[in-house]
Amino acid sequence: MQEDFLHYTWKHKKMELNKLKTAQGDAVLLTSVGQHNFNSGPDFFNAQLKIGNQLWAGNVEIHVKSSDWFLHSHEQDKAYDNVILHVVWEHDTDVFRSDNTPIPTLQLKDFTNIDVLNNYEKLFSKNGKWINCENDFASVENFVLNNWLERLYFERLERKQETIQNLLKDTKNDWEAVFFIMLAKNFGLKVNGEPFYSMAKSIDFSVVRKSQSSLTSLEALFFGQSGMLEDDLEISYYLELQKEYQFLKQKFKLENNNVMPLQFFRLRPPNFPTIRLSQLASLYFEHKTLFSKLMEAKTLEDFYKVFKVSASTFWNSHYTFQKTSKTSSKILTKSFIDLLLINTVLPLKFSYGKEKGQELDSEILNIAADIASEKNSVVDAFNNMKKVSNTSLQSQALIQLKTEYCSKNKCLQCAIGNSLINP
Structure with missing residues:
Protein backbone atom coordinates (compact mmCIF):
# COMPACT_ATOMS: atom_id res chain seq x y z
CA MET A 1 0.00 0.00 0.00
CA GLN A 2 1.27 3.46 -0.93
CA GLU A 3 0.45 6.63 0.95
CA ASP A 4 -0.26 8.27 -2.42
CA PHE A 5 -3.26 5.96 -2.84
CA LEU A 6 -4.62 7.02 0.55
CA HIS A 7 -4.22 10.68 -0.44
CA TYR A 8 -6.04 9.92 -3.67
CA THR A 9 -8.85 8.04 -1.90
CA TRP A 10 -9.37 10.84 0.63
CA LYS A 11 -9.05 13.69 -1.89
CA HIS A 12 -11.52 12.18 -4.36
CA LYS A 13 -13.83 10.69 -1.70
CA LYS A 14 -13.47 7.13 -3.02
CA MET A 15 -15.03 5.77 0.18
CA GLU A 16 -18.36 4.59 1.47
CA LEU A 17 -19.15 8.06 2.77
CA ASN A 18 -22.41 7.12 4.47
CA LYS A 19 -20.68 4.46 6.61
CA LEU A 20 -17.61 6.31 7.88
CA LYS A 21 -16.73 5.75 11.54
CA THR A 22 -13.64 6.42 13.59
CA ALA A 23 -11.71 3.56 15.13
CA GLN A 24 -13.29 4.77 18.39
CA GLY A 25 -16.80 4.15 16.99
CA ASP A 26 -17.96 7.72 16.27
CA ALA A 27 -19.76 8.47 13.00
CA VAL A 28 -17.89 10.76 10.58
CA LEU A 29 -19.76 13.11 8.27
CA LEU A 30 -17.41 14.60 5.68
CA THR A 31 -18.17 18.11 4.41
CA SER A 32 -14.83 19.09 2.87
CA VAL A 33 -11.62 17.04 2.49
CA GLY A 34 -9.60 20.26 2.68
CA GLN A 35 -6.76 21.58 0.55
CA HIS A 36 -4.03 19.14 -0.47
CA ASN A 37 -0.70 20.27 0.96
CA PHE A 38 2.43 19.27 -1.00
CA ASN A 39 4.86 20.99 1.37
CA SER A 40 5.82 20.27 5.00
CA GLY A 41 3.05 19.99 7.56
CA PRO A 42 -0.25 18.06 7.62
CA ASP A 43 -1.40 16.53 4.32
CA PHE A 44 -4.70 18.41 4.00
CA PHE A 45 -5.46 21.90 5.33
CA ASN A 46 -8.81 23.29 6.44
CA ALA A 47 -10.93 20.15 6.23
CA GLN A 48 -14.49 20.33 7.56
CA LEU A 49 -16.24 17.35 9.11
CA LYS A 50 -18.48 16.17 11.91
CA ILE A 51 -17.34 13.49 14.37
CA GLY A 52 -20.19 12.26 16.50
CA ASN A 53 -22.09 15.42 17.41
CA GLN A 54 -19.07 17.73 17.19
CA LEU A 55 -18.29 19.91 14.16
CA TRP A 56 -14.61 20.26 13.35
CA ALA A 57 -12.53 22.48 11.07
CA GLY A 58 -8.81 21.82 10.82
CA ASN A 59 -6.16 19.65 9.24
CA VAL A 60 -6.01 15.98 8.26
CA GLU A 61 -2.88 13.82 8.37
CA ILE A 62 -2.63 10.59 6.37
CA HIS A 63 -0.40 7.55 6.99
CA VAL A 64 -0.31 3.89 5.99
CA LYS A 65 -0.20 2.90 9.68
CA SER A 66 -1.20 4.89 12.75
CA SER A 67 2.21 4.21 14.27
CA ASP A 68 3.80 6.22 11.46
CA TRP A 69 2.69 9.28 13.47
CA PHE A 70 5.36 8.48 16.03
CA LEU A 71 7.84 7.28 13.41
CA HIS A 72 7.72 10.82 11.96
CA SER A 73 7.80 12.42 15.46
CA HIS A 74 4.56 14.34 14.89
CA GLU A 75 3.73 14.10 18.59
CA GLN A 76 6.63 16.52 19.20
CA ASP A 77 5.68 18.96 16.42
CA LYS A 78 3.21 21.72 17.25
CA ALA A 79 2.41 22.06 13.52
CA TYR A 80 0.29 18.93 14.00
CA ASP A 81 -1.65 20.16 17.04
CA ASN A 82 -4.56 21.27 14.86
CA VAL A 83 -5.01 17.87 13.18
CA ILE A 84 -8.66 16.92 13.64
CA LEU A 85 -8.54 13.47 12.02
CA HIS A 86 -5.82 10.88 11.44
CA VAL A 87 -6.64 8.90 8.27
CA VAL A 88 -4.78 5.57 7.97
CA TRP A 89 -4.99 2.33 6.08
CA GLU A 90 -4.31 0.26 9.18
CA HIS A 91 -4.98 1.43 12.72
CA ASP A 92 -2.34 -0.17 14.97
CA THR A 93 -2.10 2.38 17.81
CA ASP A 94 -3.77 5.49 19.16
CA VAL A 95 -2.05 8.83 18.48
CA PHE A 96 -1.83 12.06 20.46
CA ARG A 97 -1.00 15.71 19.95
CA SER A 98 1.95 17.34 21.72
CA ASP A 99 -0.36 18.11 24.71
CA ASN A 100 -1.34 14.39 24.90
CA THR A 101 -4.93 14.92 23.72
CA PRO A 102 -6.08 11.98 21.54
CA ILE A 103 -6.74 12.38 17.81
CA PRO A 104 -9.66 10.47 16.23
CA THR A 105 -8.53 7.88 13.66
CA LEU A 106 -10.29 6.73 10.50
CA GLN A 107 -9.20 3.29 9.27
CA LEU A 108 -9.63 3.67 5.53
CA LYS A 109 -9.44 0.01 4.53
CA ASP A 110 -12.84 -0.54 6.17
CA PHE A 111 -14.54 1.97 3.86
CA THR A 112 -12.57 1.99 0.59
CA ASN A 113 -14.48 1.06 -2.56
CA ILE A 114 -13.37 -2.52 -3.29
CA ASP A 115 -13.40 -2.00 -7.08
CA VAL A 116 -11.16 1.04 -6.77
CA LEU A 117 -8.79 -0.93 -4.54
CA ASN A 118 -8.67 -3.90 -6.93
CA ASN A 119 -8.05 -1.65 -9.93
CA TYR A 120 -5.32 0.16 -8.03
CA GLU A 121 -3.57 -3.09 -7.09
CA LYS A 122 -3.86 -4.33 -10.68
CA LEU A 123 -2.40 -1.09 -12.03
CA PHE A 124 0.62 -1.19 -9.73
CA SER A 125 1.42 -4.88 -10.23
CA LYS A 126 4.26 -4.23 -12.67
CA ASN A 127 5.50 -7.73 -13.53
CA GLY A 128 8.16 -6.41 -15.90
CA LYS A 129 5.85 -4.09 -17.83
CA TRP A 130 7.21 -1.01 -19.62
CA ILE A 131 4.57 1.15 -17.93
CA ASN A 132 2.02 0.22 -15.28
CA CYS A 133 -1.02 0.51 -17.57
CA GLU A 134 0.58 -1.31 -20.51
CA ASN A 135 -2.10 -4.00 -20.65
CA ASP A 136 -5.01 -1.53 -20.45
CA PHE A 137 -3.69 1.53 -22.32
CA ALA A 138 -5.57 0.59 -25.49
CA SER A 139 -8.89 0.61 -23.63
CA VAL A 140 -8.61 4.26 -22.53
CA GLU A 141 -11.28 6.41 -24.18
CA ASN A 142 -10.00 8.76 -26.87
CA PHE A 143 -11.74 11.72 -25.23
CA VAL A 144 -9.84 11.15 -21.98
CA LEU A 145 -6.58 10.51 -23.79
CA ASN A 146 -6.72 13.52 -26.12
CA ASN A 147 -7.64 15.98 -23.37
CA TRP A 148 -4.85 14.65 -21.16
CA LEU A 149 -2.27 14.80 -23.95
CA GLU A 150 -3.15 18.43 -24.62
CA ARG A 151 -2.62 19.24 -20.96
CA LEU A 152 0.67 17.31 -20.96
CA ILE A 371 3.72 19.22 -37.41
CA ALA A 372 4.17 15.49 -37.90
CA SER A 373 4.82 13.27 -34.90
CA GLU A 374 8.39 12.66 -33.82
CA LYS A 375 9.78 9.16 -34.17
CA ASN A 376 11.59 7.78 -31.14
CA SER A 377 11.49 4.77 -28.84
CA VAL A 378 8.98 6.33 -26.41
CA VAL A 379 6.50 7.32 -29.11
CA ASP A 380 6.90 3.98 -30.88
CA ALA A 381 6.20 2.08 -27.65
CA PHE A 382 2.96 3.99 -27.03
CA ASN A 383 1.90 3.61 -30.66
CA ASN A 384 2.45 -0.14 -30.41
CA MET A 385 -0.10 -0.26 -27.58
CA LYS A 386 -2.51 2.10 -29.33
CA LYS A 387 -1.97 4.35 -32.33
CA VAL A 388 -2.07 7.65 -30.51
CA SER A 389 0.66 9.91 -31.92
CA ASN A 390 0.14 11.54 -35.30
CA THR A 391 1.32 15.07 -34.47
CA SER A 392 4.19 16.73 -32.61
CA LEU A 393 1.70 17.86 -29.98
CA GLN A 394 0.96 14.23 -29.20
CA SER A 395 4.56 13.00 -29.41
CA GLN A 396 5.78 15.76 -27.07
CA ALA A 397 2.92 14.99 -24.69
CA LEU A 398 3.81 11.28 -24.69
CA ILE A 399 7.42 12.07 -23.81
CA GLN A 400 6.12 14.18 -20.91
CA LEU A 401 3.79 11.36 -19.87
CA LYS A 402 6.54 8.74 -19.85
CA THR A 403 9.23 10.82 -18.12
CA GLU A 404 7.11 12.68 -15.56
CA TYR A 405 4.33 10.18 -14.79
CA CYS A 406 4.93 6.60 -15.95
CA SER A 407 8.59 6.42 -14.95
CA LYS A 408 7.81 8.00 -11.58
CA ASN A 409 4.75 5.81 -10.87
CA LYS A 410 2.52 8.89 -10.71
CA CYS A 411 -0.51 6.99 -12.01
CA LEU A 412 -2.75 8.57 -9.39
CA GLN A 413 -1.93 12.03 -10.75
CA CYS A 414 -2.47 10.87 -14.34
CA ALA A 415 -5.83 11.11 -16.13
CA ILE A 416 -5.16 7.72 -17.76
CA GLY A 417 -4.43 6.07 -14.42
CA ASN A 418 -7.53 7.68 -12.92
CA SER A 419 -9.73 6.44 -15.73
CA LEU A 420 -8.45 2.89 -15.21
CA ILE A 421 -8.90 2.99 -11.44
CA ASN A 422 -12.38 4.50 -11.86
CA PRO A 423 -13.73 3.06 -15.12
Missing part, protein backbone atom coordinates in the same frame (compact mmCIF):
# COMPACT_ATOMS: atom_id res chain seq x y z
CA TYR A 153 1.86 19.24 -23.99
CA PHE A 154 1.49 22.49 -22.09
CA GLU A 155 3.16 20.92 -19.05
CA ARG A 156 6.15 20.17 -21.25
CA LEU A 157 6.20 23.75 -22.54
CA GLU A 158 6.06 25.00 -18.95
CA ARG A 159 8.99 22.75 -18.00
CA LYS A 160 11.03 24.16 -20.88
CA GLN A 161 10.03 27.63 -19.74
CA GLU A 162 12.14 27.09 -16.62
CA THR A 163 15.24 26.60 -18.78
CA ILE A 164 14.38 29.73 -20.74
CA GLN A 165 13.98 31.77 -17.55
CA ASN A 166 17.41 30.64 -16.34
CA LEU A 167 18.97 31.67 -19.67
CA LEU A 168 17.23 35.05 -19.48
CA LYS A 169 18.96 35.67 -16.16
CA ASP A 170 22.33 34.74 -17.69
CA THR A 171 21.79 37.04 -20.68
CA LYS A 172 20.32 40.01 -18.77
CA ASN A 173 16.87 39.41 -20.23
CA ASP A 174 18.02 39.33 -23.88
CA TRP A 175 15.41 37.18 -25.67
CA GLU A 176 17.40 37.14 -28.93
CA ALA A 177 20.46 35.81 -27.09
CA VAL A 178 18.40 33.11 -25.38
CA PHE A 179 16.91 32.11 -28.72
CA PHE A 180 20.38 31.91 -30.31
CA ILE A 181 21.68 29.65 -27.53
CA MET A 182 18.70 27.30 -27.69
CA LEU A 183 18.64 27.26 -31.48
CA ALA A 184 22.36 26.48 -31.65
CA LYS A 185 21.91 23.59 -29.20
CA ASN A 186 19.14 22.07 -31.28
CA PHE A 187 21.11 22.54 -34.50
CA GLY A 188 23.62 20.20 -32.90
CA LEU A 189 20.96 17.55 -32.26
CA LYS A 190 21.69 14.89 -29.65
CA VAL A 191 25.38 14.25 -30.45
CA ASN A 192 26.58 17.85 -30.77
CA GLY A 193 23.85 19.61 -28.82
CA GLU A 194 26.03 20.35 -25.81
CA PRO A 195 29.11 21.42 -27.85
CA PHE A 196 26.92 23.78 -29.93
CA TYR A 197 25.32 25.05 -26.72
CA SER A 198 28.72 25.77 -25.17
CA MET A 199 29.84 27.49 -28.39
CA ALA A 200 26.77 29.75 -28.40
CA LYS A 201 27.20 30.61 -24.72
CA SER A 202 30.83 31.58 -25.35
CA ILE A 203 29.71 34.38 -27.71
CA ASP A 204 28.01 37.54 -26.51
CA PHE A 205 25.06 37.88 -28.86
CA SER A 206 26.06 41.47 -29.65
CA VAL A 207 28.98 39.94 -31.57
CA VAL A 208 26.55 37.91 -33.69
CA ARG A 209 24.52 41.07 -34.40
CA LYS A 210 27.64 42.95 -35.49
CA SER A 211 28.73 40.07 -37.75
CA GLN A 212 25.42 39.50 -39.57
CA SER A 213 26.31 41.63 -42.59
CA SER A 214 28.84 39.00 -43.72
CA LEU A 215 28.26 35.26 -44.08
CA THR A 216 32.02 34.72 -43.93
CA SER A 217 32.19 36.54 -40.59
CA LEU A 218 29.39 34.45 -39.11
CA GLU A 219 30.91 31.18 -40.32
CA ALA A 220 34.34 32.23 -39.04
CA LEU A 221 32.80 33.12 -35.69
CA PHE A 222 30.96 29.82 -35.26
CA PHE A 223 33.71 27.58 -36.67
CA GLY A 224 36.43 29.43 -34.78
CA GLN A 225 34.67 29.36 -31.42
CA SER A 226 34.02 25.64 -31.97
CA GLY A 227 37.77 25.02 -32.36
CA MET A 228 37.58 24.03 -36.04
CA LEU A 229 40.02 26.60 -37.45
CA GLU A 230 43.19 25.47 -35.69
CA ASP A 231 44.70 23.23 -38.41
CA ASP A 232 47.21 24.03 -41.15
CA LEU A 233 45.18 23.54 -44.32
CA GLU A 234 46.06 25.04 -47.69
CA ILE A 235 42.44 25.56 -48.70
CA SER A 236 41.46 29.10 -49.70
CA TYR A 237 38.04 28.96 -48.02
CA TYR A 238 39.58 27.63 -44.81
CA LEU A 239 42.35 30.24 -44.85
CA GLU A 240 39.79 32.99 -45.37
CA LEU A 241 37.82 31.79 -42.34
CA GLN A 242 41.01 31.57 -40.26
CA LYS A 243 41.98 35.13 -41.14
CA GLU A 244 38.51 36.47 -40.40
CA TYR A 245 38.31 34.61 -37.10
CA GLN A 246 41.65 35.99 -35.92
CA PHE A 247 40.35 39.47 -36.66
CA LEU A 248 37.06 38.83 -34.78
CA LYS A 249 38.87 37.15 -31.90
CA GLN A 250 41.11 40.14 -31.38
CA LYS A 251 38.38 42.73 -31.97
CA PHE A 252 35.84 41.19 -29.57
CA LYS A 253 38.33 39.52 -27.18
CA LEU A 254 36.79 36.10 -27.79
CA GLU A 255 37.60 33.08 -25.61
CA ASN A 256 36.62 29.47 -26.29
CA ASN A 257 38.37 27.62 -23.47
CA ASN A 258 35.12 26.12 -22.15
CA VAL A 259 33.68 25.07 -25.51
CA MET A 260 33.19 21.31 -25.76
CA PRO A 261 34.80 19.42 -28.68
CA LEU A 262 32.64 18.53 -31.67
CA GLN A 263 31.84 14.95 -32.65
CA PHE A 264 31.66 13.38 -36.14
CA PHE A 265 31.57 9.74 -35.04
CA ARG A 266 28.46 7.78 -36.10
CA LEU A 267 26.82 10.82 -37.66
CA ARG A 268 25.28 10.83 -41.11
CA PRO A 269 27.19 13.38 -43.27
CA PRO A 270 24.20 15.81 -43.52
CA ASN A 271 24.36 16.09 -39.71
CA PHE A 272 28.11 16.76 -39.56
CA PRO A 273 28.78 19.80 -37.36
CA THR A 274 30.48 21.53 -40.32
CA ILE A 275 27.21 21.51 -42.28
CA ARG A 276 25.04 22.48 -39.33
CA LEU A 277 27.27 25.39 -38.29
CA SER A 278 27.29 26.77 -41.84
CA GLN A 279 23.48 26.44 -42.03
CA LEU A 280 23.14 28.25 -38.70
CA ALA A 281 25.39 31.04 -40.01
CA SER A 282 23.33 31.27 -43.23
CA LEU A 283 20.13 31.56 -41.22
CA TYR A 284 21.41 34.55 -39.26
CA PHE A 285 22.92 36.09 -42.41
CA GLU A 286 19.62 35.82 -44.32
CA HIS A 287 17.46 37.11 -41.47
CA LYS A 288 18.83 40.06 -39.52
CA THR A 289 15.75 40.05 -37.27
CA LEU A 290 15.35 36.27 -37.01
CA PHE A 291 13.83 36.19 -33.53
CA SER A 292 11.18 38.81 -34.35
CA LYS A 293 10.22 37.08 -37.60
CA LEU A 294 9.70 33.76 -35.87
CA MET A 295 7.77 35.26 -32.97
CA GLU A 296 5.46 36.98 -35.46
CA ALA A 297 4.96 33.89 -37.66
CA LYS A 298 1.51 32.37 -37.24
CA THR A 299 1.38 29.35 -39.55
CA LEU A 300 3.61 26.40 -40.27
CA GLU A 301 4.24 27.73 -43.79
CA ASP A 302 5.43 31.03 -42.33
CA PHE A 303 8.07 29.15 -40.34
CA TYR A 304 9.16 27.01 -43.29
CA LYS A 305 9.76 30.15 -45.38
CA VAL A 306 12.05 31.64 -42.72
CA PHE A 307 14.06 28.43 -42.39
CA LYS A 308 14.50 28.00 -46.15
CA VAL A 309 18.30 28.31 -46.11
CA SER A 310 21.30 26.18 -47.01
CA ALA A 311 24.96 25.92 -46.09
CA SER A 312 27.37 28.21 -47.97
CA THR A 313 28.63 27.36 -51.48
CA PHE A 314 31.80 25.57 -50.34
CA TRP A 315 29.71 22.91 -48.63
CA ASN A 316 27.88 22.01 -51.85
CA SER A 317 30.85 19.77 -52.61
CA HIS A 318 32.11 19.05 -49.09
CA TYR A 319 31.07 17.58 -45.74
CA THR A 320 34.47 18.25 -44.18
CA PHE A 321 37.12 20.84 -44.98
CA GLN A 322 39.59 18.37 -46.48
CA LYS A 323 37.54 15.95 -48.57
CA THR A 324 35.38 16.72 -51.60
CA SER A 325 32.08 14.92 -52.15
CA LYS A 326 29.30 14.62 -54.69
CA THR A 327 27.76 18.05 -55.33
CA SER A 328 24.47 18.72 -53.53
CA SER A 329 22.86 21.73 -51.92
CA LYS A 330 22.88 21.38 -48.14
CA ILE A 331 19.45 22.85 -47.41
CA LEU A 332 17.56 22.54 -44.13
CA THR A 333 15.15 19.66 -44.61
CA LYS A 334 11.52 19.78 -43.55
CA SER A 335 12.07 17.10 -40.89
CA PHE A 336 15.00 19.05 -39.42
CA ILE A 337 13.00 22.29 -39.40
CA ASP A 338 10.21 20.44 -37.60
CA LEU A 339 12.64 19.48 -34.83
CA LEU A 340 13.77 23.11 -34.52
CA LEU A 341 10.15 24.23 -34.25
CA ILE A 342 9.29 21.58 -31.68
CA ASN A 343 12.32 22.05 -29.44
CA THR A 344 13.18 25.73 -29.86
CA VAL A 345 10.70 27.97 -31.61
CA LEU A 346 7.40 26.91 -30.03
CA PRO A 347 8.77 26.80 -26.45
CA LEU A 348 10.25 30.30 -27.00
CA LYS A 349 7.02 31.55 -28.56
CA PHE A 350 5.05 30.17 -25.59
CA SER A 351 7.35 31.79 -23.02
CA TYR A 352 7.66 35.07 -24.92
CA GLY A 353 3.88 35.28 -25.22
CA LYS A 354 3.49 34.75 -21.46
CA GLU A 355 6.09 37.47 -20.82
CA LYS A 356 4.22 39.92 -23.07
CA GLY A 357 0.78 39.00 -21.75
CA GLN A 358 -0.30 37.52 -25.07
CA GLU A 359 -2.75 34.60 -25.29
CA LEU A 360 -1.03 32.29 -27.77
CA ASP A 361 -2.13 28.87 -26.50
CA SER A 362 -4.56 28.16 -29.37
CA GLU A 363 -2.08 29.38 -31.98
CA ILE A 364 0.69 27.19 -30.59
CA LEU A 365 -1.64 24.19 -30.34
CA ASN A 366 -2.63 24.58 -33.98
CA ILE A 367 0.98 24.78 -35.14
CA ALA A 368 2.03 21.79 -33.01
CA ALA A 369 -0.92 19.83 -34.38
CA ASP A 370 0.20 20.59 -37.96
